[in-house]
Structure formats: C-alpha cells, structure tokens
Amino acid sequence: MLFFLLFSPIAAALLLFALPSLRARYAVAALLFGLLSATALSLFFQPAATALGIAPGIGTLIEAADVVLLFYFLFQGVKHRSVPVLLLALLQLPLYLWAVAVTPAAASPALVVDDLARFMFLIINIVGGAIVLYAVEYMRREKSGEGKQRLFVAYLMLFLSVMNAIVIADAILLFFFLFEMTTLASYLLIAFRGDGVSRRNALRALWMNQVGGVFLLLGALVAAYGPGSATFSGLLQGDGGVLLLALALLAMAAPVKGASLPFDGWLLGAMVAPTPVSAILHSATMVKIAPFLILKLAPGLDGTLPGTLLALFGALVFVAASYLALSRSLLKEILGYSTVALLGLMMSLAAVGTPESMQLAMALMLFHALSKALLFLAAGVLEKDFGLKDVEQMKGLVQRAPRSVSFLLFGFFSLTLPPFGLFMGKLFAIASVASLLPSQPWLVIVVTGIAVGSALLVMLYFKIAAALLATAPDTVPVQREIMPPGFMTPLALLTLLSLAAAGGYMVQQHNSLLWLLALPVLIMALLPLLTRSLQRFDRVMPYRCGEKSEFDGALFYVEPSAAAARSLQWGFGLLFAAVALSGAVT
Amino acid sequence: MKFFNAFRKKSPWILHYNAGSCNGCDIEILAALGPRYDLERFGVINTGNPKQSDIFLVTGPVTYRSRERLVELYCQIPEPKVVIAVGSCTAAGGVFRGMYNVEDGIDRYIPVDVYVPGCASSPQLIIDAVVESLQILERKSKAIETPFKLFGAVETVAGKLSRLGMAKKVTDAED
C-alpha cells in the first residue's frame, strides 16, 4: 500500500510520456486520482503502525541526490545572478555535509507511518489528485507546446510522491532532502511560464525556502551533537540540555514553508504560476508542511517557551495576514494571503499542543485544503474562460458565469459559515484555548487573535462574494455557462468532498452543538424554494435619488502605509528570531 | 383587508422632496417634524426613501432639472400613496410663475391630493395637511383593496376555488 502511494505517481508520470494522446492524459490522471484516494482512504480507516528502514545503499543514493540538488541550487544562483540563492546554497552545502558526517547511524527506522501521516495522506492524495485532474484541462488551454504541457502534469504527479514521502520521513536528514525537493518543485513550477516576472518570483521563493532548509540543517546538527538523535521520534523521546534548541530550530522551518509574515513575499509572488500550481503547492498540500511539522514536534514543544512563542506568532500572523489580504484586489493574491493567515492559525493551534487543539489544527488542515483547492480551481476557470483576475472586474459575474461563481461562493461559505469545518474549527479553537487561559494567561493573545482574524477574514470573503453577486434586477435571464467536464469534474468532486468531510466530522465529533449548527443551514437551504413564489412581485430599479444613471459600487480596501507594512515585516522578523533565541536560552 | 387598513392611518411615513424650492417651506417641514410641533406623535417618520414611504411631501415649483426626478421618485413609492404639495409655488408656481426654467406647479407631472398654501407655509398647516392626507390614504387603500397575501398562498387557494365555481363565495367572504 505504502509503496503504491510512493511510486504510483512516478509510474503515472512516466506513463504520460509513453502515451502521447490527450485522452490518455485524462485517463491517467483520473486513474491516478481514483487509485490514490482509494489507497489513502483504506490506509486511514485501517490503521496499522508501520515503520520501515531504508537500505544503506539507497540511503547513500539519497545523500548523493541531496548534494546534487544543493549544487543545482548553487548553479541556479550563479546562472541567474541571485546573490541570496548563491549564498544560501553555499551555506547549505557545508552544513549538509557536516550534518551527514556527524549524524549517528540510524538506530531507528527512517520511515514511520503514524496517525498524522495517514491523515496527511488523505489531504495529499485526494485533494492533490483532484488538482492533477484539473491541471490536464487547464494546461490544454495554456499557450505552450504539447511537450511542455505534459511535462507540467508530470511534475505535479511527481510532486505527489514527494509529498507522500515527506509525511512519513522520520530521519531528519531525509526530511531535509524531501523538504528541499518541495522547494525545488516550487521553484520549477513558479518559473514554469519562463517570463521575467515568473523567474524573479521563483528565485525569491527559492531563497526564502532555502532559509527554512538552513534552519532544518542547524536543527539536525544540534540534534546530532546534543541528544545524539537522527530522527524526529528519537528526538522527542530523548532529553538533553540543547534538546529544546534543536526542536525550536526544526520548528522554525515551518513558518518559512507556511509563508508566515516575514516570508509572505514568496507565496504572493507564486501566484504568477499556472493556477494548478497555486492550488496544489501554495494552498492545498505543500504549505501544509508547516502545520504538519509543528504537529510533529508539538509533544516536545508543548508548554515550553519556544512553543508558547510559536503559538503567539501563529495567532499574530493570522491577524496580520488577514488584514493585509484586505489591501489586495487580485483574486489569487487574496486567496494566497488568506492561506497565509489560516496556516498561521493552524500552526498556532498545533503549537498550543493540547490533544484537543492539535486535533483542531488537523481538522482545519483538511477543510482548508478542500476549500482552498476548490477556490483556486474556480479562480483558474475564471482566468482561463473569462480572462478575469481582478475582483473589481468580477462585479455581477453571477449572471455571466453562474457555475464558476457558485463554486466560488460555496468555497467562501465553507471557509466561514456553519456547518463546515473551518467554522467549527474556529469555534472550538476559541473554546479549547479559553479553557487553557487560567493556566497560561498569555494565550489570551491567541484567543483575541482568532476572534479578530476570523472577523477580518469574514470581511474579506464576503467582500468578494458580494462583488460576484451585485446584479441588476432579475428581469434578464441568467446566461448559461458551459464548463468543460475537465473543469467540472474536479470542482464538483471537491465540493462533494467538503460536504462529505463536514458530515463526517459532525458524526465523528458526537457534539450536540454541531447538530444545532444544522438549523441555520436548514433555513438557508429551504429559502430558495420560495424563489418561484416571488415572481408575482413587481421588479423595480434600485433607488438612486431619482437619477437614472447606472451605478457600480466600489469595494473597500485597507491600505497599510509603507512604514506600517515595513514595521509589520520587521516586527514579525524579530518575533521569528525570538522563537529560536528562546530555544537557546532555555 | 380591513384589519390592515386600520393601521395605515396610524403609520404614515413621508418622503420629503425639494423640487426647486427656496428652502422656506423645507425649513417649515423640518420644524413640523422637530420637537416643538412633533409630527412624530402621529407615527410619522421622515424616511428619505421612496420605497418605504406613504406620503410624498413636495416643495418648490418643479424646475426643468428636477422634473424627471420628481416623476421617478413618485413612481418608486409603492401604492397606496398620497402627494402633498407644500407652499404656493408647489401649487401654482408662486413667485416663480412664468419663469423660463420653472414648470408652474407639480400637478403638471404628478397627481396631487392635498395643496398647502402659504409662502412659506406654516408647520400648523403642514400638520393639518398630513392629517387630512391620512383620510385620503384610507380611502385610496380601500379603493385598491389588495388583500394581504403571504407569498401568494391566499391567491393560489382563491384561484383554485374559483375554478371550482366558488369564486363568488370567496369574494363574499372577503368583503
């Protein structure tokens, strides 16, 4: 089963090159989606703890591959004259070799399949599979050669196996290798269109992610010298003076991957890439490494100073990124910032470290992956079929593109309203963190952060939803939108999956409150039935003080001043550094 | 229905529109709405929104520029509605009568129910006009006699009954 998850995407990618026709591409992607999601589901529901070792030969091979990868980064730095990339690659190379040299021989297996990994399989394979399916249709409309399109889909498939591997990697250096592989995927896919902007943004993504790699390596070194452990599980069991520093350093890689505030630039820049990339890497799966890593380390960080600081950091990122999202007008950038915000929330909950809050963080990850993938894919349809990127141009779009807009609206609702997981996640998160307040008063920042951040996100989502809905009187019939099945299938799948996940969550939680949540939904669901009976009322034009001119309302934006934005970046940078320092101090 | 008619008189909401007045009458209207004369004791609210108003309180002799807006606003007030022309110029042009840019009274464009004299009119007269217009409002409501139908349910039932040849019975019952 496990090997299937790891290697079938690779096989599918190879198959793509063997079978040249477009129809075959659809078939391969659909097959892959079906098989992967079935495997992930069966693994999830029939848990059996597995631990696997890696043969020494393969281990050496991976080490060699890693060195090659780092040299590739170095080469890219030289080729594109990017000083940060060059310097960081030069820093990483000796650090990596040093770490390899001092890391003790693996006493414990390098791969461990625990509950968290099985849960991540669900997100990666189901959501990722749906996105790959979508990518086939999307790339068909891209103005690029046949070979390049196929290459793109193959990259995405390969990426799935990397992701499947990273969640079970227990050896720190193996994790580092896979972490850098995702960085490479980011770099290649952002630069995919090959123009100047893409190249520049890809390089920025590269060096920012390299910073995360450096922290991982430092963590591995400290772990090797201090507790003398080469794996995460060994590290969490061991104790030693510098254990906390190792954990803190490893955890620092998470905010970088999660594009938390001082590093938010790379995720925003990544939005120039084709939409499936934004969906799979930058919202649904890859950035989920951030909360995943914290969840993995949470047992060691729970209740310590770095853990608390990380929780506060995440909560503040949630607020700040939601606030910054209000200043954007491109749909994908708005979605990107809200991803940054929600990742902050997940990291915060993971770092709080109680079993309840960790479970909430996981629930948030699942629901966020489904909703955000849906939103990004719908945004991609608007971009490809309607040429729309800016929400200002999307006023009243529901009359022109009813289907895409329905999907978008569903996405926004599932991110904010009951009975969907994110709503419940926030609700329970407040309740669960509030119960910790008497013992840890500083978590009040997390509580207020969730409260303010959710209010800001509601503002953000409904601002956009509203722009889509702003329509003239319904005397004109709504146009029919023809959406190709290649777009329709993944979108519908994701919608059904979020509904199913919400239902499953409700059943699984055994919380009477959840059933109460069904009441408002029932009200909302029954009302449209009355639409027909409204036909008897006369329609009028809106009130414009007696004037007859058409009106187009403006959306509101919040524009932080340059100084405020700068101090925000610096503030978060300092807080980020404080997390590492606190590990060193305690 | 009779039940609802009883309340129409008790809650007249007004829309005040200045169709080119010198503001003399507008000030008097505001005085009538203010604490001293307290028009609100009759349930009057100055809504400023035609869609929620019952009484259209117009001042000024209708200039060229404002006549289209006047008609537009009048049309946006849902029935039943009453128009009150406040001041001499609103009735017949007043001191502006015959000027090139003035239309000599609003009744050229919309039907007026109550005329209030005076240049400027006084709050007492305006209150009197509003109270007078309540009678007209009641009469008009009766004339329209739209039964209250929640989402057409009543109408559907009535329609079905009428197909069964029971139409007369239903109308009798409604009266």
Next chain:
Amino acid sequence: MSLVMILLAPLLGGLVYGAERVLRARMQRRQGPPLLQPFYDMFKLMDKRTLIIHAPHALLAVAHFLLLWLAVGALFAGWNLLYIVFLHLFALIVLVLAGYSVRSPYSQVGANRELAALAAYEPILVLLAVGFYLVAGSFDVSAILAHGGYLAQMPLLFAALLIILPIKLKKSPFDTVEAHQEIVGGVEVEYSGLFYEFLYMARFLEYLFVYGLVFLFAGASPLWGLLLVLAVFLLVNLVDNATARVRTDQMVKIIYATAFTMATANIIWISL
C-alpha cells in the same frame, strides 16, 4: 416558558422599540408616538404594495430575520453563548450579502460599513463569551445564569459591551451603518413592503439580543437583571440624544482603542 418567550420574541422586541421611541421623544421634551407604534408600522408594511429588485435580495432579508430569531431563541433557551455569537454573525453576514447583491449606491455603502462595524464589534462579543466562560466555567447561557457576580469580575467587559451597544442598536455616536441622513438606511434602502417588514422586525430582535447580553451580567437574580437592562436602556438613549455621529473609520479606531483593549485586559485579569 422559554418557548413562549422565543415565540413572542418579535412582539417583545417591538415593545422595547416602542418604549424607546417614547423615551427618546420625552428626552427631547415632545410627546412622541404611541407605545404600539412599531406594530402599527408593521401592519401597515404588510398591506403596502411590495416592490423587489430580485428574488435573492428579497429572500436574504427573510433569512436574516429567521437567523436572528434563531440567535435570540438560542439565547433564551440557554444554549452555548459562543455558538449564539457566531449565529448572530451569520445573520449579519446574510444581511451584508443582501446589501451587496443589488447595484445600489446606498445599499453597497451600507454593506461596506456593516462589514467594518462587524469587524469592530465581533471580537468583543467573542471575548465577552470567553469572559463568561472563565468566570462561570461554561459557555452555556443556562449555566452562566446560574452563577453571579459578573459585574465585579468583568467590569471592563461590561464597559466594552456598553461601548459597542450603539453600533448594534444603530444609535449615535455609532450609527454610521444606518445613517438615514447620508445613506438612507444603508442595506435596508432597497426593501419595501413585506420584505422591509422582515428587516423592521429584525431590528426588534436585535434589541432583544443586545439587552439579553446585558441581562446576563446580573447572573442568577432576574430582578437585578431587569434593573440593569433598564439602566442601560436609559443610558444608551441618553447618549444617543447627546452625541453626534462619528465616521466609520473613526468608529473602528475608537472601538479597537477602547472597547477591545478593555475587553482583552479584563480577560487577562480574570485568568491571572
């Protein structure tokens, strides 16, 4: 008992609103409308010809009313306070969507302001729920009402609630959301007849919702609760008559600078 209260909620709210109109008139030394005026308005609106812009717009008003009723009902029935706060948020979001869904300048500006106001007061309502939880040990309203001594433990949260009350009740100095003189009522501008009535009745429910929150501060003794509500009722109307309207951005800044800070400080104080 609570079921009867829930069913009669709009009626009760209407009485509060009627009493308020009389009180405001008396404060301005005039006679004012009769106590039952809101109900006269209600019945009149039922009889008016109804004009609508489009079906979703009209239906969202109904949804807003029903959801708000559900929120108030949940408060009376003693459900989870946090859930009630979020339900209330849901109801408001529906209203915002309604405001945006028509291409009307006043409606859209009103919706913008509604959202800004939402971002200002929503966190405080959440913190209020957290405060009650910390003192009473439960989010359930029924459990909160079984305890007492909230005013002594969370005076700053009470003050924060007082500060945001004018927004919820659409009163000066924080009535920019409605602002009849500039934006003709904001989101409600495009409604008429039957559907305006739903919004009109939603306002009654809003009264019950906020005064219900005030009532919670008295805890176990209903008599003190009623006195507290009465005092707040007088205070809010006094402030309404005595102040002028501030701008929306000023409102948000004021709320965050005062109410939000006080609420956070109070939470820290309780949990220490």
